Amino acid sequence: xxxxxxxxxxxxQEIAEGKGCFRIRLLPxxxxxxxxxxxxxxxxGVCQIELIKECASRLTGRDLRxxxxxxxxxxxxxxxxxxxxxxxxxxxxxAEGGFLVKASISDxxxxxxxxxxxxxxxxx
Amino acid sequence: MTKVGITQLIPQRAPIQMVDELVCVDSDRAETSYEVKxxxxxxxxxxxxxxxxxEHIAQSASALAGYKALKAGASEPPVGLIGEIKRxxxxxxxxxxxxxxxxxQMGAELAGVTLLSGEVRVQEELLADTQMxxxxxx
Numbered sequence: 001x002x003x004x005x006x007x008x009x010x011x012x013q014e015i016a017e018g019k020g021c022f023r024i025r026l027l028p029x030x031x032x033x034x035x036x037x038x039x040x041x042x043x044x045g046v047c048q049i050e051l052i053k054e055c056a057s058r059l060t061g062r063d064l065r066x067x068x069x070x071x072x073x074x075x076x077x078x079x080x081x082x083x084x085x086x087x088x089x090x091x092x093x094x095a096e097g098g099f100l101v102k103a104s105i106s107d108x109x110x111x112x113x114x115x116x117x118x119x120x121x122x123x124x
Numbered sequence: 125m126t127k128v129g130i131t132q133l134i135p136q137r138a139p140i141q142m143v144d145e146l147v148c149v150d151s152d153r154a155e156t157s158y159e160v161k162x163x164x165x166x167x168x169x170x171x172x173x174x175x176x177x178x179e180h181i182a183q184s185a186s187a188l189a190g191y192k193a194l195k196a197g198a199s200e201p202p203v204g205l206i207g208e209i210k211r212x213x214x215x216x217x218x219x220x221x222x223x224x225x226x227x228x229q230m231g232a233e234l235a236g237v238t239l240l241s242g243e244v245r246v247q248e249e250l251l252a253d254t255q256m257x258x259x260x261x262x
Contacts, residue, residue, distance in 0.1 A: 035137035045206040046175035066174040069212035
């Protein structure tokens with residue numbers, strides 16, 4: 001996984017019947033913040049989406065890739081200072097060739113990401 | 125068009141700077157290029173992750189916004205954030221060394237939110253397309 005132990009650290013996970021709840025810690029020393037943005041660390045929205053992909057892969061036990069993003073709203077600015085720990089909730093239902101994934105990223109204060117898209121399984 | 129260094133046009137830096145050049149601008153349309161680099165943050169085993177294509181499209185739009193801001197007299201490019209992604213399709217992920225050519229079409233701007241669409245190609249092959257809203261916090 002691209003961002004595991006690089007951009008975030010998994011604290012805990014609960015998986016049941018196509019539904020997963022993942023608690024993660026953002027890593028403030030991640031190199032991505034050197035460039036996004038210099039002196040102003042902000043979580044890249046695309047890293048949040050990749051985080052959802054990795055949690056969906058854990059949930060389904062498959063190595064998933066993103067085929068479509070039907071809609072993804074980034075509703076609040078996230079950073080390791082604003083939200084050091086986050087909860088990623090993922091719902092995956094089987095669809096043609098893969099899964100329809102609905103997910104959100106939030107903490108106690110607010111929601112940061114709302115995602116809906118299709119992911120398929122990578123060939124081995 | 126006059127050549128302007130990319131660091132004057134976009135605020136993103138290594139390891140997540142993902143446009144090399146703003147190739148041309150025609151009012152609300154622009155074309156950019158980017159050679160996929162091994163040191164990029166979103167490279168997984170020599171392949172750019174799907175979200176790397178989204179980031180590249182967002183930064184291509186950022187380059188056009190930066191170009192316009194510079195022409196209007198700004199000294200720094202605006203910092204835009206992705207607010208929404210809609211109808212993104214990834215047909216193929218590029219490998220390190222491939223050169224992406226991307227066209228951006230900017231739409232209306234309302235209260236700091238700009239609508240745009242983008243298409244990424246390697247030569248004639250379409251790799252990804254999407255619609256997006258970029259938000260510039262004031």
